[in-house]
Amino acid sequence: MADLLIELFSEEIPARMQPKAREDLKKLMTDGLVEAGLTYASAGAFSTPRRLALSVEGLDAASKPVREERKGPRTDAPEKALEGFLRSTGLTKDQLEVRDEKKGQVYFAVIERPGRPAADIVAEVLEKTIRNFPWPKSMRWGTGALRWVRPLHSILCILTDEGGAQVVALDVDGIKSGDTTRGHRFMAPDAFAVTSFDDYAAKLRRAKVMLDAGERADAIAQEAANLAFARGWEIVEDKGLLTEVAGLVEWPVPLMGAIEERFLALPPEVLQTSMKEHQKFFSAKNPKSGRIEGYVTVANIEAADDGQMILAGNQRVLAARLSDGLFFWENDLRQAKSGMTDWAEGLKSVTFHNKLGSQADRVARIAALAREIAPLVGADPDQAGRAAELAKLDLRSDMVGEFPELQGVMGRYYALAAGEPDAVADAARDHYSPLGPSDDVPSAPVSVAVALADKIDTLTGFWAIDEKPTGSKDPFALRRAALGIIRLVLSNDIRLNIREVVAQHCTQLFDSDQLARDIANAHDVGDSIAEELKEAETILKTLDGGALQSLVIRLVEEKANELQIWNENIAHKEHTIALADDAKMALPPDLLAFLHDRLKVYLRDQGIRHDIIDAVLAQPGNDDLVLVVNRATALNDMLKTEDGQNLTQGLKRASNILTQAEEKDGVEYSFGADPKFAETDEERALFTALDTAEPAIKAATANEDFPAAMSAIAALRAPIDAFFEAVQVNTDNQIMRRNRLNLLSRIRAAGREIADFTRIEG
Amino acid sequence: MTSPSSDDKPRCFQDVILRLQNHWAKSGCAILQPYDMEVGAGTFHPATTLRSLGPRPWAAAYVQPSRRPTDGRYGENPNRLQHYYQYQVIIKPSPSDLQELYLDSLRAIGLDPLAHDVRFVEDDWESPTLGAWGLGWEVWCDGMEVSQFTYFQQVAGYDAHPVSGELTYGLERLAMYVLGVEHVMDMPFNDPDSPIPLTYGDIFREAEREYSRWNFDIADTETLFQHFKDAETECERIVSAAETDGAGRAILMAQPAYDQAIKASHLFNLLDARGVISVTERADYIRRVRALTKKCADLFMQTPLGKAAE
Known part of the structure; x- marks a missing residue:
């Protein structure tokens, strides 16, 4: 048995690549060793900005012959x-x-x-690993052909057993392996030799390198929290940033600073985003004021002045950045207070998709839809419409131009500045939600209306131009939009006939009268632009140089651009009109099927089997997702019981016998079972049970009380079982046979009130 | 001139430059002078663009005045200028101690990495007009970007082989930090104890005002468009000229052709500042400049400088 230690020492490895590189190194090496016949007890990979390391313990000394x-x-x-x-x-x-x-x-x-010594195998596998390492981006340097993420400087590779450490000899394009490494770039730059992993980690620590990224992250979080605590602040948690910063330093030294008073007027989200994106600072919040008032930057060095100079430098850069931020914010607020008309105008020239028109077109569609949805979710239609009109305006603001991730958040601030009510402003912020599967779902009615309208418009639009997701390709995130609709509807218990809503939205998208009017309008505007353009060109010919000429040239170009936009607009609308009527008819059911697919994925994650959902989706009312889920949940619960399992078997058996008989006889048995033809007690008992169960099931389903419907049908289990035990359905007596088949059809009908049990597996 | 010692701090802008010159001279670079044409960055100097092509070893360092018309702020912004200086180092093949050489240059201008927080933060570099890209970092000092550090992987579509290491320092920003100056125009240019002390503003404020106005409002776009076409035409004419001259000498003219590509590139920047190039046209102009650079590079590879020394 031996322990293996490998370190690949290079120039600074990008922080974002380190976690995967650790995994890759571990996997490639251990897989290679195992494949070559060496087993091992455990392995762990580590990274710092300048090194990737792997420790393998309990490695065979040689492979078996x-x-x-x-x-x-x-x-x-x-x-x-x-x-x-x-x-x-x-x-x-x-x-x-x-x-x-x-x-x-x-x-x-x-x-x-013959068996081979571990050293030979390690050398072979390591060389192969280095040469084939799956860096997202790799490079060459100097005169070499070797590729690594940044220039590779040295390879440490030793095997340690009771006899001591031995270097595994290896030469990769002139880089020879050894047993030495270096410490911190500035604080301990000299080379030193190591004899084992423990020795390596301990000596690195003395040389101001914390090997384990997790330990560095913990150290940063701990010290940052301490620094904040001393000022009565708390750190705003950011796991992603913590991982990144831990990948930027070998010896983390958190330093805390305060944000200058003049910047505290900026919204906390802006402060946080700017500090994180530009400078990788953690934000510190004052719980008393609720504001972000400080920051923690993480240096990579213990400076003699306790980092005062480093902090002063960072403070300077922060001030320059936040000055920009303040400039954007004040500019934007001016716009907001003047009604954001420039922004609304600006959205007209932003193409959303060349076949779906501009952002302004889209906003108009979403606003109309939000108004329609509003009453269904308990929102005021005017507020919903207004919120939809405002929701995308911040895309034109300076701040969102600088920080796209602040879209929505800024929209809320600007709506408030424009004097809009909270409900409208909140909707501007929340209408993008939910984005991820674990994202919070909006619950305020106006927000829900706009969020739903936004997503339904997106889906309907891309369906209309046949840009549906295929396989792993979903460039417009339509699956996410569908999941968003599902979660919005379910978590707010919204009773919505989604097919009808989509169909109605289609008529808006495809309203040929409106489109024809729009086209005529667009032609008029286009004509007048063309005229202006001509005029400008005529003037241009009479000018010979100078400022006026360049002004006119710019005018001509602007007009030409505008004309192009209008022409594209017309082309898009003509395309929409030309869409065949049957395409319009096919869209809503097709989109509903897509939503059903996404619903299945969603419910499967909640532990409901796909066949149960299929059985429920086969029922009428499947365009009401709340109904579908309530039914599926109740059915799922029942099927977990023994009664439920057996009942399903009985129902399926009844259905099978019936189907076969119906196929054979060419008739449908659906009516007329009469207890007077019953021969056995079991038969009569089934009649009685059905007489009780049928109205109970009907009443329960009508009330959407699915648990009650399930217990009502579950009561049929014993009579059905007894019936099949005692009675031969296909007897020679044709009257009795028909009567029994008709009785089975009552069972089938009772089942169908609830779900299509034939789709349930097992 | 007394050579500045590295334990004291520079006192003025030119001291920072002189120390860098000294450092890179001692490190074996040829200290070149700025290229005598308008460029947007030190990378455009033929000492970088052309000399990074082909197999011949190369080591040069130089100051390059750079012009970015869109960054003009009439001399009012503390950090933004339409005319500024870059310090550029280019070494082929990239030496294995390039990072150390670079850190020594910071020490030479008074930035001690034991007192400051110097970090190499991932930043890949790409120049669409040069058809070039490389991997490297932006170097942060106390959270501020002070240099760009790049290993060229491709130039004008050619795989860089050997690879050149390129360092670019934004001189004003770096010097302002070293000297502790808040506004670029307040920065001492020569020694503040000189009989005639001059600040950066004494030398450049008026120029910034004048060029800002010209760049944004006055530059005649018609003329600029024409110049662009002229440079493009001349570049193509040079590239497609016969290999031998009247006296039978075989001379390919990669460098004169490249001058025209530089010209076209700068004219494009000026037109961009005038706001007369739309988004789609922009892509087209970039494509045209890149096509010129590519042709110059193709020609350069056929000159003696583009081949291994005999």
């Missing part, structure tokens, strides 16, 4: 067969053995592979 026998062709087989056998075994003819078998003499190859 392998003896393999392979049977070849008979000695009298054609020469070709023998040649092929020699090629595949890598042996020569005189190395083969000839053995007598029943059918004659046969060649045998006996291949013996």
Whole structure:
């Protein structure tokens, strides 16, 4: 047994690449070792900005010898067969053995592979790993051809056993392996030798390098929290930033600073985003004021002045950045207070998708839809419409231009500045939600209306231009939009006929009268622009240089651009009109099927089997997702019971017998079972049970009380079981047979009130 | 001139430059002078663009005045200028101690990495007009970007082989930090104890005002468009000229052709500042400049400088 230590020492590895590089190094090495016949007890990978390291414990000292026998062709087989056998075994003819078998003499190859020392295997696997390392981006340097993420400087590779440490000899394009490494770039730059992983980690620590990224992250979080605590602040948690910063330093030294008073007017989200994106600072919040008032920056060095100079430098850069932020914010607020008309105008020239028109077109559609949805979710239609009109305006603000991730958040601030009510402003912020599967779902009615309208418009629009997701390709995040609709509807218990809403939205998208009016309008505007353009061009010919001329040139170009936008607009609308009527008819059910697919994925994650959902989706009312889920949940619960399982079997059996009989007889048995033809008690008992169960099921489903419906139908389990036990349905007596088939059809009908049980598996 | 010692701090802008010059001279670079044409960055100097092509070893350092018309702020912004200086180092093949050499240059201008927080933060570099890209970092000092550090991987579409290491320092920003100055115009240019002390503003404020106005309002776009076309035409004419001259000498003219590509590139920047290039046109102009650079590079590879020394 031996322990293996590897370190690949390079120039600074991008922080974002380190976590995967650790995994890759561990996997490639251990897989390679195992494949070559070495087993090991445990392995761990580590990274700092300048090194990737791997420790493997309990590694075999050598691989076991392998003896393999392979049977070849008979000695009298054609020469070709023998040649092929020699090629595949890598042996020569005189190395083969000839053995007598029943059918004659046969060649045998006996291949013996001696065990190999671990060092040989490690060297081989490591070289291969280095040469084939899956960096997202790699480079060459100097005169070499070797590729690494940044120039690779040294390879440490040692095997340690009771006898001590031994360097595994390796030479990758002139980089020879050894047992030395270096500490912190500035605080301990000298080389030192190590003898084992423990020795390595301990010496690195003395040389101001914390090897484990997790430990660095913990140290940063801990010290940052302490610094904040001393000022009565708390750090705003940011796991992603913590991981990144831990990948930027070998020896983390958190330093705390305060944000200058003049910047505290900025919204906390802006402060936080700017400090994080530009400078990788953690934000510190004052719980008393609720504001972000400070920051923690993480240096990579213990400076003699306790980092005062470093902090002062960072403070300077922060001030420059936040000055920009303040400039954007004040500019934007001016716009907001003046009604944001410039922004609304600006959205007209932002293309959303060349076949779906501009952002302004889209906003108009969403606003109309939000108004329609509003009453269904308990929102005021005017507020919902207004919120939708405002929701995208911040895309034109300076701040969102600088920090796209603040879209929505800024929208809320600007709506408030414009004097809009909270409900409208909140909707501007929340209408993008939910984005991820664990994202919070809006619950305020106006927000819900706009969020739903936004997503339904997106889906309907892309469906209309046939840009549906395929396989792993979903460039417009339509699956996410569908999941958003599902979660909004379910968590707010919104009773919505989604097919109807989509169909109605289609008529808006496809309203040919409106489109025709729009096109006529667009032609008029286009004509007048064309005229202006012509005029400008005429003027241009009379000018010879100078400021006026360049002004006119710019005008001409602006007009030409505008004209192009209008022409594209017309082309898009003509395309929409041209869409066949049946395409419009096909869209809502097709989109509903897509939503059902996403619903299945969603419910499967909640532990409901796909066949149960299928059984429920086969019912009428499947365009009301709340209904579908309530039904599926109740059915799922019942199927977990023994009664439920057996009942399903009984219902399926009844259905099978019926279907077969119906196919054979060419009739449908659906009516007329009469207890007077019943022969056995079991038969009569089933009649009685059905007489009780049927109205109970009907009443329960009408009330959407699905648990009650389930217990009502579950009561049929015993009578059905007893019936099948005692009664032969397909008897020779045709009257009795028909009566029993009709009785079965009552069972089938009772089941169908609840779900299509034939789709349930097992 | 007395050579500045590295334990004291520079006192003025030119001292920072002189120390860098000294450091890179001692490190074996040829100290070149700025290229005598308008460029947007030190990378455009043929000492970088052309000399990073081909197999011949190369080591040069130089100051390059750079012009970015869109960054003009009439001399009012503390950090933004339409004319500024870059310090550029280019070494092929990139030496294995390039990072150390670079850190020594910071020490030479008074930035001690034991007192400051110097970090190499991932930043890949790409120049669409040069058809070039590389991997490297932006170097942060106390949270401020002070240099760009790049290993060229491709130039004008050619794989860089050997790889050149390129360092670019934004001189004003770096010097302002070293000297502790808040506004660029307040920065001492020569020694503040000189008989005639001059600040950066004494030398450049008026120029910034004048060029800002010209760049944004006055530059005649018609003329600029024409110049762009002229440079493009001349570049192509030079590139497609016969290999031999009247006296039978075989001379390919990669460098004169590249001058025209530089010109076209700068004219494009001016037109961009005038706001007369739309988004789609922008892409087209960039494509045209890149096509010129590519042709110059193709030609350069056929000159003696583009081949291994005999």
